[in-house]
Amino acid sequence: MIGCVILTHGDLCFGLKDTLEGIMGKQEGLSVISNAELGKEELLSALQKKINQKIFVDGVVIFVDMFGTSCWQTAKKVAATVSGKKPEIAVITGVNLPMLVKFFALRASLSLNQLVFQVKQEGEKGIRTET
């Protein structure tokens, strides 16, 4: 299974999880972390704990709300420390609901790299403007 961790500022991660599960039902291997109040090391170890689960043999995707933030830095650090080891990790920034829906719809049928590609594309497609 490919695992999913949503790492955000404030309560956004909880809202995303609730809303996603409201649409798709309860999902296995989905965890959330908020950076609120957590120090650097605490955030790093919280993320490591969520990632190091035996069922995630096919990898883990860390969804982050915003590029260039402490959440993103933490995700990058974890990805760098496990680089070349298992589980394989991908980081996607700018998490939105269409991305998560796509992730859970496709994760059983794609490799980590294919899944990341599809999810990113879906996230981008979800942004439309009407002017």
Add this chain to the structure above:
Amino acid sequence: MPILLYRVDERLIHGQVVVGWGNSLKIDLIALINDQVAQNRWERELYLACVPPEMKAAILSVDEGVAKILQNGFEGKRAVVLVDSPFDILKMVEKGIKINSVNVGGVHSKAERKKILPYLFLSQEEISAFKRIISAGIKCECRDVPLAEKHNLSSLFGKLRL
């Protein structure tokens, strides 16, 4: 122009600094002063990736940062100085930098730290360091983002009997 803000923030360059303070102070230069980051290429690149295109960043060791500030090296820039602990503020003051006030941003939870504010957790050593800064006549004002309420650290210490 003098340095606009000296800020203690363990997360260094991140959203609150770039988005919050960046917009409100119209920052064009972030001076990240930290010995460990200055020595580590991977970390330097990580923080530099977080700097938006309209700003520049300089990553310096404490000694380099002090030298630069004493030579007015940031003259003509709208610069902020970021450090991750009160200890580095003390070092800078001991090396001759004149600071009127320090903005205390995020120092977050850790085993030996006590909660002061939702974004401020301090160990005994950190509390002592801030007290030394305060007794050097430097105002320590807690505010994570520009529109948040300001808290005077000295009064908070008094209220919490620290």
